[in-house]
Amino acid sequence: MPIQKIQSGDAETLSADLRADNLARLRTLFPELATEGPGGVAINVDVLKGLIGDASVGDADEKYGLTWHGKRAARQLALTPSSATLRPCREDSVDWDTTRNLMIEGDNLEVLKLLQRSYAGKVKLIYIDPPYNTGKDFVYPDNFQDSIRNYLELTGQVEGGRKISSNPEASGRFHTDWLNMMYPRLKLAHSLLRDDGVLCVSIDDCEVAALRQICMEIFGGENFLGTFVWQKRVSPDNDERHMTATHDYVVCFMKNKSEHIVQGFSRTDHQDDRYLNPDSDPRGAWTSSDLTRREYRERDFYEITLPSGRKVTPAAGRSWSVPPEKFKELVADKRIWFGPAGDSMPRTKRFLTEVANRVVPVSWLPRNLSGDNQAGKKHLKSLFPEVMDIFETPKPVELIATMVQIFSGKGDVVLDFFAGTGTTGEAVARQNRLDEGERRFVLVQLPEQTDRSGFGSIAGLTRERLRRSFRRIREESPLFTGDLGFKSFRLDTSNLSAWTPRRDDLVGTLFDHLEHVLPDRSDDDLLHEMLLKLGYDLCVPIQTRRIAGKAVQRVGDGVLVVCLDRHIGHADAESLALGIADWLAREPVDGEVTCLFRDSAFADDVAKSNLAAILEQHGVKRVRSL
Structure with a gap:
């Protein structure tokens, strides 16, 4: 049986293709929509009009909604697959072997694409605190002709980096740039939510109206839950010439409001x-x-x-x-x-x-439930007493913990892809301590460079805040046995080199590509890229055994077996295949098993073919190589 080799650029080395998924769903509902065109299968718009009635197709220039320059490109940006990966950083993690929490360093647009296969339809609550578009904190200029290289340049990881831009109001694209940044991220966030999942977005008066409009387009106006108002400051700013803003908002949408109700507050x-x-x-x-x-x-x-x-x-x-x-x-x-x-x-x-064990939340959040910016700053300062220039307006833990209590259950996944200092991670841990929950968090933060003492980047500060706040929770509640760890990952280029032939040396290129795993990448890097691309949770349990002197891993439910050893000779191939077959026989699983090996590890094609043949004799028909 020939072993299929996974190449860079294959469907399994890219993130989920949302365009293909949308097309497949449309073809399932209305097969007659599909037509063949120069670029392959397409949708026949005339047939679509006939199905829904021409009267239902409005004039695009006069329809109700929000439009801006670049909206179409922003929509397409969300649908473009990513070829990047997430590399594990065990040295930056806490309780790697047992934790189910994630802290990911990287551009959130690329990371949201990479999470689609593993987490689509699984997240209960997304809370984000995006840039408020004040003109100075706008750090996401999406120019993704080469998305991953652009990210590495912006964050100073290659060629010294370049300045991350701001968004001054005088630029003429003040609102446009913010909308182009937010739209694709919210589009990807929608697909990650469970059917009863909720999106909560902190925002101020500058963009609250625009945020409502783009969320209504993505989620549907019927799924708007409401807007919380919370008092962010107590005293007025007397330097203001007209009016002091003492409140901010949390705009909330549910993925499918008609079929579900929110968790609400627990009764006291x-x-x-x-x-x-x-x-x-x-x-x-x-x-x-x-x-x-x-x-x-x-x-x-x-x-x-x-x-x-x-x-x-x-x-x-x-x-x-x-x-x-x-x-x-x-x-x-x-x-x-x-x-x-x-x-x-x-x-x-x-x-x-007969009373439901929930209390319906109201839109005005009292300060005992929301805290304020001063409380958030004071708490952060207590965690980092050595840092003089602390953030001015960190979100209070109480505000996010309230969102976690209202909108999530005890075993749910909470995502924050504008993680900042990591307040959401601490809020999840504190709520778990209060109600003995087992919620998990996924945090994503851009490694924007910072002068704040000793951390290098905002992502470094996020990780340290998690460590310190978790230590404090453990000190405050020594009997608490909940998860106070996190696995750290970093966005990077794929571990598999892309096929880029040199016209002046095609033969040399072929030989160079015999080993298409990048030389500086570890077995751990390869394993987690495959987990991500094959749709496994990055915190999935993994069993490891030594078989024929090689490390062999069974992932999750056991239908994926991985051996990334670098040398498999003729004798190794037979004993390795028989050992894997014995393990599968002793611990059988439901479903078709896939075995994955490093292609360059085999001594020759004979060793590779023998291993595949033995596995096939024992019922393993899917054998693949990297």
Whole structure:
């Protein structure tokens, strides 16, 4: 059986192709839309118009919505696959072997593309605090003709780097540049969310209206949940000439609002204390509510005889909240309370066991739930007492922890791809400590260079903040056994070299490409690139065994077996294949097993063919090489 070799540029070495996925979904729903064109399969727009009716196709120049220069390119940017990868950085991590949290250093647009195969439809909450477009903190100039090289240049990783641009209001493209930066990222974020997932975006007055518009286009206006308003500062800024902004917003959209409700706040003991049981009702504690309605309805205005014999009617201008027949049913079910003496106005009983274990959040967040910028700065300063020039407006942990409590459950994934100082990671850990949850976080931060003492880049500061805040949580709660670690990854070019033939030396190029794994890349780099491109969680459990003197790894549910040893001779090939087959027989799995090897490791084609043949005899039909 020939072994298929995975080449750079193959579908499996690229991130998910969202354009191809969208086309496949359309063809599944409406096969007649597909047509062949010069570039392959395309969509016949005339057929689409016929399916939905010409009247449903509006004039593009007059439709309701937000448009700007570059919008079409921004939309296409989200659909362009990435050829980059994420390289593991064990030395920057905490509890690598056990943690399920991720801290990724890199441009978030490329990282969001790379996460599509592994995390699409799995994220419960995305909280982001993007640049507020103040004119000085705009650091994402997307010029991605060569996206990964552009990123490496911007962040000073090749050729000394170049200055990351700001976005001055006088540029003439003030709002345009911000929209072109945000649109593709929000588009990719939408596909990562679960069906009941929620996006929360912190924003100020400058772009809140534009943010709502692009989110309505991506998520649909029907999935708008609301906007939280929180007080970011207490005292006014007397240097302002017109008005001081003391509040900011958190704009919230759900992926599918019609089918789900939000988690909400958990009920507290204080809220349950008002439920009593004065009549020893076997259904347990209850509270009561007024049976009248603040409007007059003739049908619901009738006389009620109390157990004491007194007759009562609603007050002037009111009526009962239920018709006479329903009232009789409630009385028969002992759901009406007439007071301990049976002489009080009737009230409806509501049992604690029938109350949902959630409290619906309101759009105004009090400061005990949101904190303020001063509290956020004070907390960050307590973690970094040695740093003089601390960030001016870090988000308070309380604000993000409130979003985590409202919108996520105890085992959910929380993503922040504008991680900043890492507040979201700390907020997730603190909420897990409060409710004994097992939430996981994925943080993404650009390694923008910073002068802040000792960290080199903002991403370095993010990692250190996680370490210090987790140590503090452990000191505050020594009995807490939750996950206080993170795996660190770094965005880089693929570990597989691209095929770039030299016209003046084609033969030499062929020989150079016999080993197409880059020389400075480790087995760990290769393994995690394959996990990412094959759709595995980067925190998936991995078992390792020595077979025929080689390290062999089984990933997750066991359907992927990887051996990246650099030397597999004739004798090695047979014993290695038999050992893998024995392991699979002793620990069988449901599904077709794939075995992956380093192509250049085999002594020759005979060794490679023998290994493949033995594995095939034992039921392994998918054998591939890098």
